[in-house]
Amino acid sequence: MKQRSAVTVLVVEDDANDVLLLKRAFRKAGTEPFPVIHVVNDGESAVRYLGGVGEFGDRRSHPLPDLVLLDLKLPRMSGHEVLAWRSEQLPLIRIPVIVMSSSQEASDIARAYDCGANSYLVKPVELEVLVEIIGALQGYWLRFNETAAVTEPRTFGTRLAT
Amino acid sequence: MRSLDVLDHVPVGVFVLTPEFKVSFWNKVLEDWTGIERGDVVGQDVTGALPHLREGRYAGRLRTIFEGGPPAVFSAQLHKHIVPARRRSGEPRLQHTTVTPLRDEDGRVSALFAIQDVTELTKRSRQYRELAAKVQAVNVELEGFAYSVSHDLRAPLRTMEGFSVALLEDYGEAIGEQGRDYLGRIIDGSRRLDSLIRDLLLYSRLSRQEISITNVPLDAVVREVVDRLRSYLNGELGNVETQTGLPHVVANRLTLVQVLTNLLSNATKFMHPDREPQIRVTAERRDEGWVRVWIEDNGIGIAADHQERIFKVFERLHGDDEFPGTGIGLAIVRVGMERLDGRVGVESVEGEGSRFWIELREGTP
Structure with missing residues (x-):
């Protein structure tokens, strides 16, 4: 079990309703640790956030997350594209990404894993089920799962040696 | 010469x-x-x-x-x-x-x-190629359609269900009993529409996805389906009797699991109000290498003139209050069996129970 003060989750989701429901599910699940949730609404912003550029340049207000929840169908840059970008970013690839999509198509699931997703969850319609999923996710990914330290990438978009 | x-x-x-x-x-x-x-x-x-x-x-x-x-x-x-x-x-x-x-x-x-x-032959084979390309294009379009249905149609449903539940939880006291009843109906409606969409997706996926055919041990598949259904229904599956030593069949495992799951959950669903539910799964060898699997129940049965209809999409014999459902379950069974080059049918006496059967080629263990 890990020792850490503030846990951060980056939610990449363009549907404001889904964001609200997700936050509610985190609250309702009541599992420790309760994370600080940062939200971006498209794939391009997710890349900028993780890369720490532009409006996301200050790591004190936009810390690197411990976990990313990624939708697939996103404006500007799809979830698959975000995953493909991340697979080239050596330190950032250590941050676990969980896909949360409506799609249950085998091709979407396979492609997500091929691009390096750590887990794939299908968004349920029942809020009750979402609460259950988030509770399990908090326990596993934020509490028990050991993550590797992520050193800051010095330049955005270039491949860095470990 | x-x-x-x-x-x-x-x-x-x-x-x-x-x-x-x-x-x-x-x-x-x-x-x-x-x-x-x-x-x-x-x-x-x-x-x-x-x-x-x-x-x-x-x-x-x-x-x-x-x-x-x-x-x-x-x-x-x-x-x-x-x-x-x-x-x-x-x-x-x-x-x-x-x-x-x-x-x-x-x-x-x-x-x-x-x-x-070979002028005519060449012309005809070119026409076939063009036709095949058209069918391929339609299939790609259908896939896109199914994707869009699965994604875009379910997003608003999550909103309806989620916020109705949230409203009920946070303000349930304030809106009174009738208000809570209305919310319950919205929640119920969204869940029903969700299972409808899910079944339709399953149906369309089953009819277009490429599947590989192998030797499948019927014994293991039936056990898996019964166990899974039992845990899904919290043990309320009734008495399921399964013949031991079922043969191997030529099929796709996942498709067969889907077919048997639908047939078994069908058998548990249409229970007779006056009887303990009793389900039997048996297999017998038929002519020319076919195996017939029987799924028998002692439920309400199906009148003779409805026995064809029930395998079509959206065909239902009962109102939602009586037996809830999407009307797609048996259509999924039919499409699944078509994909497996098998057969499906039913024998039933109304009021006494139904005997559904599927037929597949016997495989080698």
Whole structure:
């Protein structure tokens, strides 16, 4: 079990309703640790956030997350594209990404894993089920799962040696 | 070579070439195709009628034939017009030509050309290819449609369900009993629509996804389905009796699991109000290598005139209050069995129970 003060989750989701429901599910699940949730609404912003550029340049207000929840169908840059970008970013690839999509198509699931997703969850319609999923996710990914330290990438978009 | 005269009566262009490149036979079909009379060409050097046969790409291969080599094929793709000839419509006649060595009494080898007119065949196969491309395009479009249905149609449903639940939880006291009842109906409606969408997706995925067919142990699959259903229904599956030592069948495992899951949950669903539910899964060998699996229940049964209908999409025999459902479950069974090259059917007496069956080819353990 890990020792850490503030846990951060980056939610990449363009549907404001889904964001609200997700936050509610985190609250309702009541599992420790309760994370600080940062939200971006498209794939391009997710890349900028993780890369720490532009409006996301200050790591004190936009810390690197411990976990990313990624939708697939996103404006500007799809979830698959975000995953493909991340697979080239050596330190950032250590941050676990969980896909949360409506799609249950085998091709979407396979492609997500091929691009390096750590887990794939299908968004349920029942809020009750979402609460259950988030509770399990908090326990596993934020509490028990050991993550590797992520050193800051010095330049955005270039491949860095470990 | 008088014995070749019979070749005047086949619908194939035929001529014979001696090693000196002289024409020694020219059949009626060729007279008809080319307008060159037999008398004008037989005994003459081929250069007059078909000069290109002297060219390297033909002459080389023909020499092999004259030396007694194996037959040669000049396909319609590469050698369309070995004998320049147009059809009555004016279009060039596409030809598929086989050249065979023909040995006479003295051991001299000539080349026998047999030329098939493949113009129609080529045209038809091109049409088939075009049709196949169209079907492929429609399939891709359907896939996109299914994707969009799964994604875009369910997002607003999550909103409806989620916020109704949130409203009920946070303000349930304030809106009173009737308000809570209304919210319950919204929640119920969204969940029903969700299962409808999910079943439709399953149905469409099952009918278009590529599946691999292997030997599947029926024993293990039935056990897996029963166990899973039992845990899904929190043990309320009733009494399920399964025959042991079920054979292997030729199927796709996942599709078979889906089919059996739907049939078994169907059997548990339509219970008779006055009886303990009793389900039996058995198998028997039929003629010509078929295995029939029976899923029998003692539920309410199906009237004879409805037994065909129930396998169609959206066909339901009961109102939602009586037996909730999407009306797609048995359609999924039918499509699944079609994909497995199997069969499905039902025997039932209304009020006494139903005996659904599926048939698959027996596999090897």
